[in-house]
Amino acid sequence: MKLTHFGHACVLAEFDSGERAVRVLLDPGTYSADFEDLTDLDAILLTHEHPDHLDPDRITQLAKTNPAARIIADPGAGDRLREAGLTPEVARPGENLTIATVTVEVLGGEHAVIHPNLPCVTNNAYLLDGRLLHPGDAFTIPPSDKPLDVLLVPAAGPWMKASEAIDYLRRLAPRVAVPIHQGGLAEVHRDLHHQLLTNLAPDGTRVEVLEPGTAHTY
DSSP states (O other), X not given: OEEEEXXXXXXXXXXEOSSSEEEEEEOOOTTOOSOXXXXXXXXXXXXXXXXXXXXXXXXXXXXXXXXXXXXXXXXXXXXXXXXXXXXXXXXXXXXXEEETTEEEEEEEEEXXXXXXXXXXXXXXXXXXXXXXXXXXSSOOOOSXXXXXXXXXXXXXXXXXOHHHHHHHHHHHOOSEEEEEOOTTSOHHHHHHHHHHHHHTOOTTOEEOOOOTTOEEEO
16 A cells, blocks of 8 residues: 655555556645646545535546546535535445445544534545545544554644544554644644654554655555
């Protein structure tokens, strides 16, 4: 499996299927960059409708250059995409999908609470190939007791505290944790959050901060 981080919550996951890699792009949003020219995508997955996870203009561009790619979204993101003239597949927690040879378990259900006075939106977490978890904006716990290979762990956001991310990382104890969702932080604070995750990770977990735009193999 190869992962390329395009900043914030946007990650390209590539899975070896023998003849060619299955390429899945997750959460191409407004805080992310340099994913616009990707080709040969099999699917684009959206966890929820907030702009930092969903940029309708650039997703429309991707749909034109990747006409065979499936666009899969939670109900709220599905509404935003239809408003942009796209035709997404709406997926809900409890469903199991297959993208080429890659299985996708849809988990989650709701975005973490930012404030009780703000409306809560839907949020899908996606477990790909039983190995890679993108939780969106929530601390979703996979139902399986099988050890998780790679967790895309939220590092910061208005809906969370650093201590919650650390506790989430410790509970899931993946082999590798890749910090995401740090696009709203100044560099000095971004480094601090990454350092906290690294220093307080559980035994057996390696935290890797990915260089944007560079593929890493797992």
